[in-house]
Amino acid sequence: MSDPAAAGFDGKEFAGRLTLAPGVYRMLAADGGVLYVGKASSLRKRVASYFTRSPREPRLRVMIAQIARIEITVTRSEGEALLLENQLIKSLKPRYNILLRDDKSYPYIHLTTADESPRIRFHRGPRSQPGRYFGPYPGVSAVRDTLSLIHRLFGLRSCEDSVFKNRTRPCLQYQIKRCSGPCVGMIDADDYALSVRRAALLLDGRSEDLVSELMSEMDRAAIALEFEQAARLRDMVAAVRKVQSRQVVDGEHAELDVLACVVDGGRACVLLLSFRDGRNLGSRSFFPKLNGADDAAEVLGAFLTQYYLDQAPPKEIVLSHAVPDQTLIETVLSEQAGRKVELKLQVRTDRARLLQLARQNAELALKSEIASAASQRARLDALQALLDLPEPPQRIECFDISHTQGEATVASCVVFDADGPVRSQYRRFNINDITPGDDYAAMHQALSRRFKRAVEEGVLPDLLLIDGGRGQLDQALAVLAELDVQGLAVIGVAKGEERRAGHEALIFPDGRSLRPGADSPGLQLIQQVRDEAHRFAITGHRGRRAKARDRSRLEDIDGIGAKRRAALLRHFGGLSGLKRASSEDIARVEGINDALAQRIYAALHGLEPAASDVTTE
Helix, strand or coil: CCCCCCCCCCHHHHHHCCCCCCEEEEEECCCCCEEEEEEECCHHHHHHHHHHCCCCCHHHHHHHHHCCEEEEEECCCHHHHHHHHHHHHHHHCCCCCCECCCCCCCEEEEECCCCCCCEEEEEECCCCCCCEEECCCCCHHHHHHHHHHHHHHHCCECCCHHHHCCCCCCCHHHHCCCCCCHHHCCCCHHHHHHHHHHHHHHHCCCHHHHHHHHHHHHHHHHHCCCHHHHHHHHHHHHHHHHHHCCCCCCCCCCCEEEEEEEEECCEEEEEEEEEECCEEEEEEEECCECCCCCCHHHHHHHHHHHHHCCCCCCCEEEECCCCCCHHHHHHHHHHHHCCCCEEECCCCHHHHHHHHHHHHHHHHHHHHHHHHHHHHHHHHHHHHHHHCCCCCCCEEEEEEEEEECCEEEEEEEEEEECCEECHHHCEEEECCCCCCCCHHHHHHHHHHHHHHHHHHHCCCCCEEEEECCHHHHHHHHHHHHHCCCCCCEEEEEECCHHHCCCCCEEECCCCCEECCCCCCHHHHHHHHHHHHHHHHHHHHHHHHHHHHHHHHHHHCCCCCCHHHHHHHHHHHCCHHHHHHCCHHHHHCCCCCCHHHHHHHHHHHCCCCCCHHHCCCC
């Protein structure tokens, strides 16, 4: 049934007025919500196709009935339209597009370039810091295995800059031959730079170039009778050759991904197998949000653009299905990568075997996901029965408070839906202007801030869980009454005897108390949500507490102003480096005399300065 506001929209007439140029169209409902984002080589022809014939897919018929208006953006090319479509899908999250759901960013290896002795490390998150990024890797284990190899072969440092700048002797990593000790001059700058360059060759997949270079240097060392150096280079060649022997793709130094998509029961799994320099880096399963779609080719096409337009694609991508706009996607990915990227369907020998392996793993992963979803639904049904709710809750929010004797109080709010945690909607609240240690006031402040915004945005939970007893529950009820929020189920979750799991008491607004027991599936779901809120709160509290303590200890020292504080932090590479310094080391900083250095050391270590040390300058 069509929306009354959409009934007046004449799609055929609107499409007839559009340009034939390429671009992106956005279909909107009467309430302004984005229904669908699509691209077109010709906007007029593509938009008209929705209204000239009845679509076969039920989800498209339902979507078209809700259209109140359509907005367009003309682009210079179809490739530019593909890029813009991908950006809009990720930012707007339209109701009927296939969405790649992934709460975690992808792991990389980061090699810094700004330092004289570059550092190599695991990285997850925005690639905003200077340096080279290698990846993405499909999983953390692949990154750790690669880093272990790099440390063993080339001895690159992994320590923080603040640690590196303040070492006076080699650390344990040097003793176990996983670092060459650049911090204390155990390797000269030129040799370390050479190690960095060779590590980059290996990470770039140029292992043959690396082996040729090592063998040439080994021969030169042997001719010069430098047998220890030649033996060391021989061992490095053997280690690289051992890595090459693990190649599984036709004995090649292949750089490819294998993608298999399986759709069943309204859910989909896209399984990614990654190979770089012929080595299997592992696999990763993705479960896109289908929004009614049921075609594996369409799902795989959506995955290709949403995943690879943000990540550097390999030279070769093997696909389980032919995807729409395959030639266009191939062209755009090649332009983005600055080299040719091939999408392949008909493959033989090893690649066919790998594609079959990916299909089998995708089927197994999807079955496991469906079973997990069924278990989650069963627990939601049990929770509905336990709390006597009219229907299973589709959105659960839980609040918790964390502090240390009233210091650095932080409140957390976690969100669960029918599929589990929705981490992108988690929130923390720094609590201020209350009596330290007043959990009731902290809960009242956090709930007020959350629900004032919730009322404005219209996003309210079906079930609100409060970690605490009757007092915390009363604060929640008071906030909801103040804001005139009605229709929410509110439950307090009080800890059991001796804080044992499974003995929690559920406290209802009318005063009733219920102890379902450890075997209750409904209580198990409540425990999962409550434990996640506790974890999220205590992580935020610890971070805020550490930051406040570190800042206040330095700022509260008489004689330390902004300039001296900046000089100290710059000299020691941060507060952690300053804490490790002796008072004699601190006194070497320009503008710091012996007396002030002793006061700084005492303040940072919780010591009382000697009487002779407290005289002012």
